[in-house]
Structure formats: C-alpha cells, structure tokens
Amino acid sequence: MNLSVITRVFGVAAMVLSVFTYAQDKAELPEQTLFKNVNVFNGVDKQLYKNYFVLVEKNRIKAVSPEPIAANAKAVVVDGSGRTLMPGLIDAHVHLNLQYLNNPAAIDGVSNMTWEEIGAMAYDAAQEFLYSGFTTVRDLCGMHDGMRKHIESGTLIGPRMYLAGACISQTSGHGDWRTNAQVLGDDGNKVGQVQALGITTLADGADEVLKACRNNLAGGADFCKMMAGGGVTSMRDPLHSIQGTMDELKAMVTATSQWDTVGAVHAYHDDSVERALKAGMMSIEHGNLMVKKSTFKLVKKKGAFVVPAMAGFSEQLLKHPQYGNPDLPLRGKVMQIIENYDNWLKLANETNINIGYGTDVVVSSKLASRGIRDFQMGQFSEGFGNYKTLVALTSANGRLMALTGKNNPYPAKLGVIEQGAYADIILVDGNPLEDISVLGASFDMWAAPRASREIKSIPFVMKDGQVFLNKL
Structure with missing residues (x-):
C-alpha cells in the first residue's frame, strides 16, 4: 500500500475520532x-x-x-x-485492523469496509488494551505506522505498538482473502480489496517475498510476518497445508536480518514450524498442532518463541456459532487443535521453550472480544500456572519484542521492573x-x-x- 495512502487514511481516522475521543498533546512528564x-x-x-x-x-x-x-x-x-x-502487560499477537467484524463472512467481511471504519475500530481497540493494563501490543497483520505516529506524538492515546505491516501470504494461503469472483477471474492481478487496503499482500517466489517484506519495512514495520501453513479462520486453505517454499521463507529472513530484525510465521503443525525454524524464523505464531518432541526441541535449540492461541485448545470454543457449527469446515479444524492439547502442553512444559502470550482475537464484537481476551488469560494460566503466565505477559514478551534488534522502536527494556x-x-x-x-x-x-x-x-x-x- 502506498505510504501516502496510509498517512491519509489515518489522518482521516484521527480527525473523525477526535469528535468523541479525548486526545492530548504529549504531556510533559514529571521529573x-x-x-x-x-x-x-x-x-x-x-x-x-x-x-x-x-x-x-x-x-x-x-x-x-x-x-x-x-x-x-x-x-x-x-x-x-x-x-x-x-x-x-504485553500482548504479542493482536489484530487491531480486524476487530469488531462480527458477521458471517468472518475476516472476509473487511472487504466491505472503508478505511475510515477500519481505522476507527482499530483505534478503539488500541484503547481497549491500554486501559485494561496492556501497555504494549504486537500487531501481526495489517498495521502500518500511521496510528503509532499519532500515539507517540500524543494526539491519540494507545499502547506501544510493534508492527508487522501487511502479512505476507502465497496465493491460496492463509492471507489470500480475495473473493471467489476475484480468484476465478484472475488474469495475474493479485490485488483484492484486502490487499488494496495493505492488510495482506500476496507474494509468490523468493523475489516477490523479498520485495513485499522490504515494502513493509519501508512503511514503518518493525519485523515481518509470513504465512507458513494453513489457518483456522480462513476458508481457502486447509489446516494441513504447507505454505511458502524454503526459498521464500529464507527471502524473508534475508530481508529482516539485513534490517537487524526478525521474521514471524503463522504456523500450526510440525512440518510448517520446522521449515520456518530451519529458514531462520524466530517467532512461531500458534504452533498448536506441534505433536513431535523433536519439533519442541528445535524451537528450544534455536532460541525461538512460540506464541500459542490458547483459547483454540478449549472445548468451550465449540459453543461459538462459527467454530462449533458442524456444517462449516472450521469445526473440523478446531477439533484437531482441541485433541492435541494434552500432548502439546506436556511437551511445551518438558522442553521449557520460550512461550509468548498473545490473544489473537478477531471478528468478534467489542464486548465479545473483551470476554475472549479475558478467557485467553484464564486458559493460559490453567495450562501453565499463574507464575509462567505472568512471565509470558511481561518479561518473556519483553524479550520477544527485543528481537527486533536495531529496528526496535523502543530500545530500553520492557516487561520488567x-x-x-x-x-x-x-x-x-x-x-x-x-x-x-x-x-x-x-x-x-x-x-x-x-x-x-x-x-x-x-x-x-x-x-x-x-x-x-x-x-x-
């Protein structure tokens, strides 16, 4: 997405929101x-x-x-x-631009929204985090640095933000949210509405991935994210799929390492996680379908982090109208994750891998998103205990943020007193x-x-x- 468009979008959002949201110039801090x-x-x-x-x-x-x-x-x-x-507190996996999309089309519903609406909801969601004690969030898909600039200057209020820019996906991958009409009528154009908004970008081949990641960094991203396997909330890609070639994965690592930062990947199962780690990725988003101890050991050896979506392990998710609906493919995906919970938790604790805390809440109403985020914390503590949950919420996530190296927008320590x-x-x-x-x-x-x-x-x-x- 063109940087001038990004700036213009958040400028409009800021003007609209100033009508009903208190904002102030950056306050002079007490000595x-x-x-x-x-x-x-x-x-x-x-x-x-x-x-x-x-x-x-x-x-x-x-x-x-x-x-x-x-x-x-x-x-x-x-x-x-x-x-x-x-x-x-630090939430290492949020999607500020994908909030409050409470409709049957799930994430695809963003295709029917304008940037004013998306920006307004993103800003409201940012305040939701700050006022509930989360002073830092890491956005994994679609946030460029327009809003952060306003927050840092004091004209808007929100948490610190670590940003991945547009999430990068292969055609047919977890980030391919084009409509069927766009896909079937495609003559080489990869730009559906969500891609045009700069929330996701489609890249096939190492050169396209390299360019996409570099574009994100040029737009103010602190790191980059790529889809390396199937997803739960997406309709087009099966959960078992492997996404991204090794050359494509390595291209992201090349681009990020040249900026002294890191790559993150959306990956659930052993094959996708292992390929990402071998390519040099340092942040595994989800990993809920890792079943082999050797995969956990490889995470440990590389010093990488896993940021699981803990609510995905809960049978309570089957009460959700989308995830629990037997007539929708999402239920089958969710069941695979639920059935792996005991094994996953056992191996995660045995190998003592780096665990980050992230909520990954999308396509839920404002009130529902509060409830799901609060439940994520409870589910995390049931699996890991209160102490390890607190560490994940603070110092462990602080170390994860610090992996952005010289590209870190906040170079002092986070998550510690x-x-x-x-x-x-x-x-x-x-x-x-x-x-x-x-x-x-x-x-x-x-x-x-x-x-x-x-x-x-x-x-x-x-x-x-x-x-x-x-x-x-």
Missing part, C-alpha cells in the same frame, strides 16, 4: 514519580517483594529498593497502599501470583463480558512515565 508501600512483581522472580519503593525519572525506572528512596521536592508521590506494582527499564507500570488490587483473576482473567468464555474497558482491580496504568488511568 520524578515515587511509588511507596507497594509489593513488587518484577516480571521475572516467582515472588512479591513486600513494602518496596520504586522511583521513576521521566519515562524510565530509576531505582527499586526495600528502603525509602530520596526523591526531589517536586516528585509526584503515589501511595500504593499494599497493592501489587508490576510491569505493564528494574533500573533503566521503561516506566510501563500497573498497580493491581491483590496478588496475581495467587489469583490471576485480578488481572481480568476469566475461566468461562461465554460468561457475560465486563461492561467496561477497564479492569476494576487495575486502578492505575502508567505507560512511558505518563499516567493514563488513576482510580486510586
């Missing part, structure tokens, strides 16, 4: 902010550090101490009153190591979703040293 009487979960250790003090200077953490910290006379003092202070890290901080009523529900986790996918974008037990959200929510 210092001192948190006192807090119990610290630092994102790494399996304990709370009781009655601690944390000093923030501008947008960085200056000191963390069990002893009172001397702050300057103008410091803003926040009394935590025994609450848990922890890193802002330690000296020098970004001041992305939330205060929580309760101890999430003992009760993950204080972060909003739910264990019932179909329970009535929360009515507010905020989590009642997260009364305070700071991102980059700026307070966006304070209900203390």
Whole structure:
C-alpha cells in the first residue's frame, strides 16, 4: 500500500475520532514519580517483594529498593497502599485492523469496509488494551505506522505498538482473502480489496517475498510476518497445508536480518514450524498442532518463541456459532487443535521453550472480544500456572519484542521492573501470583463480558512515565 495512502487514511481516522475521543498533546512528564508501600512483581522472580519503593525519572525506572528512596521536592508521590506494582502487560499477537467484524463472512467481511471504519475500530481497540493494563501490543497483520505516529506524538492515546505491516501470504494461503469472483477471474492481478487496503499482500517466489517484506519495512514495520501453513479462520486453505517454499521463507529472513530484525510465521503443525525454524524464523505464531518432541526441541535449540492461541485448545470454543457449527469446515479444524492439547502442553512444559502470550482475537464484537481476551488469560494460566503466565505477559514478551534488534522502536527494556527499564507500570488490587483473576482473567468464555474497558482491580496504568488511568 502506498505510504501516502496510509498517512491519509489515518489522518482521516484521527480527525473523525477526535469528535468523541479525548486526545492530548504529549504531556510533559514529571521529573520524578515515587511509588511507596507497594509489593513488587518484577516480571521475572516467582515472588512479591513486600513494602518496596520504586522511583521513576521521566519515562524510565530509576531505582527499586526495600528502603525509602530520596526523591526531589517536586516528585509526584503515589501511595500504593499494599497493592501489587508490576510491569505493564504485553500482548504479542493482536489484530487491531480486524476487530469488531462480527458477521458471517468472518475476516472476509473487511472487504466491505472503508478505511475510515477500519481505522476507527482499530483505534478503539488500541484503547481497549491500554486501559485494561496492556501497555504494549504486537500487531501481526495489517498495521502500518500511521496510528503509532499519532500515539507517540500524543494526539491519540494507545499502547506501544510493534508492527508487522501487511502479512505476507502465497496465493491460496492463509492471507489470500480475495473473493471467489476475484480468484476465478484472475488474469495475474493479485490485488483484492484486502490487499488494496495493505492488510495482506500476496507474494509468490523468493523475489516477490523479498520485495513485499522490504515494502513493509519501508512503511514503518518493525519485523515481518509470513504465512507458513494453513489457518483456522480462513476458508481457502486447509489446516494441513504447507505454505511458502524454503526459498521464500529464507527471502524473508534475508530481508529482516539485513534490517537487524526478525521474521514471524503463522504456523500450526510440525512440518510448517520446522521449515520456518530451519529458514531462520524466530517467532512461531500458534504452533498448536506441534505433536513431535523433536519439533519442541528445535524451537528450544534455536532460541525461538512460540506464541500459542490458547483459547483454540478449549472445548468451550465449540459453543461459538462459527467454530462449533458442524456444517462449516472450521469445526473440523478446531477439533484437531482441541485433541492435541494434552500432548502439546506436556511437551511445551518438558522442553521449557520460550512461550509468548498473545490473544489473537478477531471478528468478534467489542464486548465479545473483551470476554475472549479475558478467557485467553484464564486458559493460559490453567495450562501453565499463574507464575509462567505472568512471565509470558511481561518479561518473556519483553524479550520477544527485543528481537527486533536495531529496528526496535523502543530500545530500553520492557516487561520488567528494574533500573533503566521503561516506566510501563500497573498497580493491581491483590496478588496475581495467587489469583490471576485480578488481572481480568476469566475461566468461562461465554460468561457475560465486563461492561467496561477497564479492569476494576487495575486502578492505575502508567505507560512511558505518563499516567493514563488513576482510580486510586
């Protein structure tokens, strides 16, 4: 997608949204902010550090101490009153441009939308994350850097964003969302409406993949993503399919490594995951159909990350009108994943691979998306326990973001409470190591979703040293 179009699109979205959404110029940060009487979960250790003090200077953490910290006379003092202070949460797999598409056409429904509508929903979704404690998100398909520029300048409000640009797919792959009329009448033109919007791009052959990835990087992407196997929500490609040749996969790795960043792949089963890892990919999105221990060991050996869609493992998903409908092919795809859960979880824990936390919620109404995201956290904790879930939400995802190397838009540490890290901080009523529900986790996918974008037990959200929510 032409960069001028991207800029124009988000410029229009910003003007429309300013009518009903509060926005401000980037606030002047206080020289210092001192948190006192807090119990610290630092994102790494399996304990709370009781009655601690944390000093923030501008947008960085200056000191963390069990002893009172001397702050300057103008410091803003926040009394935590025994609450848990922890890193802002990180969601490593979101789709801001594919939100609220609650229609039978699923993702294909975006073909009937304008950029104004898509941009408005994406901005609303971005705020949903920030005000529920997620100070960083990683978008895996379709976000260029227009909205981020406005967020960074302070004219819009939202979390930090790591962006892949248009997701890259072979013709007939998981990112081929052209209509049947476009496919059957194709005379070499690969541009359907979704491709024209810059959400996905079709590339066949190493040279086309190289160009597509380079175009994403030129448009402000921090890394690139490619479809390496079949998907659940797509109708055209079977789940067992292998997508992308080795030359195509290596072409993405070439393009990203030359920018000192990484490639991510959509891949479910052993064959697609192993091929991606051997090509040099470092982020496996999903991996839910990995069944061989050798595949998990290869993930471990390469130091790569797997970001599973944990809700896909749950039988509760069969109550969904699309995924549970016996007359639709999606049910068969979902059943394969559900049946692999026990084996997958056992091998993931045995091999201790790097696990990132990502929700991957698409094509759901605003309220439903809240409920599914909250359920993802509960499902994750049921499989891995509260501590490993918290690590995945914070320091592990922080390390995943840092794989963008010199292309990293946020080069300081994320996901930890330690000296020098970004001041992305939330205060929580309760101890999430003992009760993950204080972060909003739910264990019932179909329970009535929360009515507010905020989590009642997260009364305070700071991102980059700026307070966006304070209900203390």
